[in-house]
Amino acid sequence: MTRTPPALHGPEFEADPHPAYRWLREHEPVHRVDLPGGAWAWLVTRYGDARAVLADPNMLKDPARGNETWYRAGLGLPFDHRPSLVRSMVNVDAPDHTRLRKVTAGAFTPRRVRALQASAERITGELLDALRTARSPDLVRDLAYPLPIAIICDILGVPEDDRPEFHRQAAVIDSASFDEVEAIAGATNWFDSYLGGLVDARLAEPSDDLLGDLVEAHRAGELSRDEVTSTAFLLLVAGHETTVALIGNMLLTLLRNPREMARLRGDHGLVGAAIEESLRLESPLQNATWRFPAEPATVGGVRLEAGEPVLVSLLAAGRDPEQYEDPDVFDPGRGASHLSFGHGAHFCVGAQLARVEARVAVTAVLDRLPGLRLAVDESELRWWPSMIMHGLFALPVDFDRRVS
Numbered sequence: 001m002t003r004t005p006p007a008l009h010g011p012e013f014e015a016d017p018h019p020a021y022r023w024l025r026e027h028e029p030v031h032r033v034d035l036p037g038g039a040w041a042w043l044v045t046r047y048g049d050a051r052a053v054l055a056d057p058n059m060l061k062d063p064a065r066g067n068e069t070w071y072r073a074g075l076g077l078p079f080d081h082r083p084s085l086v087r088s089m090v091n092v093d094a095p096d097h098t099r100l101r102k103v104t105a106g107a108f109t110p111r112r113v114r115a116l117q118a119s120a121e122r123i124t125g126e127l128l129d130a131l132r133t134a135r136s137p138d139l140v141r142d143l144a145y146p147l148p149i150a151i152i153c154d155i156l157g158v159p160e161d162d163r164p165e166f167h168r169q170a171a172v173i174d175s176a177s178f179d180e181v182e183a184i185a186g187a188t189n190w191f192d193s194y195l196g197g198l199v200d201a202r203l204a205e206p207s208d209d210l211l212g213d214l215v216e217a218h219r220a221g222e223l224s225r226d227e228v229t230s231t232a233f234l235l236l237v238a239g240h241e242t243t244v245a246l247i248g249n250m251l252l253t254l255l256r257n258p259r260e261m262a263r264l265r266g267d268h269g270l271v272g273a274a275i276e277e278s279l280r281l282e283s284p285l286q287n288a289t290w291r292f293p294a295e296p297a298t299v300g301g302v303r304l305e306a307g308e309p310v311l312v313s314l315l316a317a318g319r320d321p322e323q324y325e326d327p328d329v330f331d332p333g334r335g336a337s338h339l340s341f342g343h344g345a346h347f348c349v350g351a352q353l354a355r356v357e358a359r360v361a362v363t364a365v366l367d368r369l370p371g372l373r374l375a376v377d378e379s380e381l382r383w384w385p386s387m388i389m390h391g392l393f394a395l396p397v398d399f400d401r402r403v404s
């Protein structure tokens with residue numbers, strides 16, 4: 001076995017990152033990885049270390065804690081540093097984190113998630129009606145992509161008329177690569193001013209949606225205006241691509257495992273466990289967001305200095321053989337927990353909603369697309385060229401169209 005660490009970018013890595021992560025887990029479980037702009041970070045790949053770092057209060061999230069090299073490379077906040085978009089819970093630590101999270105959590109209570117399930121079922125039904133008549137159906141473009149963004153618009157209370165433009169601008173942010181600075185800046189400007197306008201509208205007239213709740217908290221002095229707009233922006237960024245990737249990865253996993261797909265068709269009660277297993281096997285987020293030790297720390301026997309950036313690989317942790325028997329096998333029956341929604345104080349706020357969306361989408365596909373199969377060779381599938389996301393660009397499929 002070679003001692004040279006594998007590349008963590010490029011077509012081979014994007015098509016199948018698992019061999020590279022296997023190598024790192026075995027040989028350099030806390031690996032110093034070079035990043036664009038002269039920056040570097042510690043990449044943590046073993047489950048035990050990953051869980052410990054995510055739970056460690058010494059590992060801070062505030063980007064101002066990052067060292068000079070990291071900060072100057074501009075990696076932490078790809079969209080820019082303006083306060084109206086970055087003052088959200090994912091970039092702060094207690095006590096600000098606790099305060100921001102509490103207000104937002106109200107949007108994801110079981111009661112509200114149940115109401116969103118009804119929307120998810122309606123939207124999925126409409127999307128599949130259209131997909132069933134499409135000449136070249138694509139489960140990412142036609143289902144996984146539009147469903148979560150429609151739900152986020154519902155949560156925030158984006159008016160129907162504004163949604164096409166909201167979708168268009170979100171697509172720019174989702175699909176632009178880091179060097180497409182102008183496109184990203186244009187879409188970021190749009191969201192900045194659009195979200196500001198929505199806040200003004202809620203200030204003039206209260207409303208029964210998450211933005212309405214956030215604006216009320218602002219009125220009560222619990223949130224600044226920047227925190228209101230930043231939280232709305234965070235929900236868009238955190239809740240969209242991730243859910244697209246979950247639905248796409250889950251459907252691909254079923255296409256790769258036809259016996260499991262048949263079992264799920266026969267018993268929809270198994271879908272929930274299959275989604276958890278897909279989250280473990282193909283984590284939609286390759287890495288958790290940045291962390292910085294407040295004080296020097298030791299992780300996996302490696303000393304990390306204060307301010308050195310740390311990335312926790314959720315994708316690598318999900319396949320650690322120390323944690324999971326036969327980790328590369330898709331086995332919904334194993335009932336294993338995973339780190340794909342994070343762990344500790346920053347555990348995903350939208351996890352229940354993401355699970356509901358995935359369950360609705362997958363169940364509907366099983367019911368309405370009999371004989372589902374890939375329309376291209378698997379080697380032709382394209383993945384996001386990203387060290388952050390682990391998701392498909394497209395999932396072209398075919399199915400038995402004569403059966404209703």
Ligand code: HEM
Nearest residue numbers: 089090238239242243246288289341342346348349350354
């Ligand atoms: C399959 C879909 C999703 C996955 C895999 C996912 C994953 C994650 C992970 C791993 C974290 C923790 C990041 C860290 O600690 O560095 C996180 C945080 C977060 N997620 Fe999700 N997420 C998903 C869907 C959603 C949805 C649908 C929403 C809301 C609409 C959402 C909102 C958030 C927010 C607000 C945070 C920040 C929590 C905090 O900092 O306290 N996520 N998510």
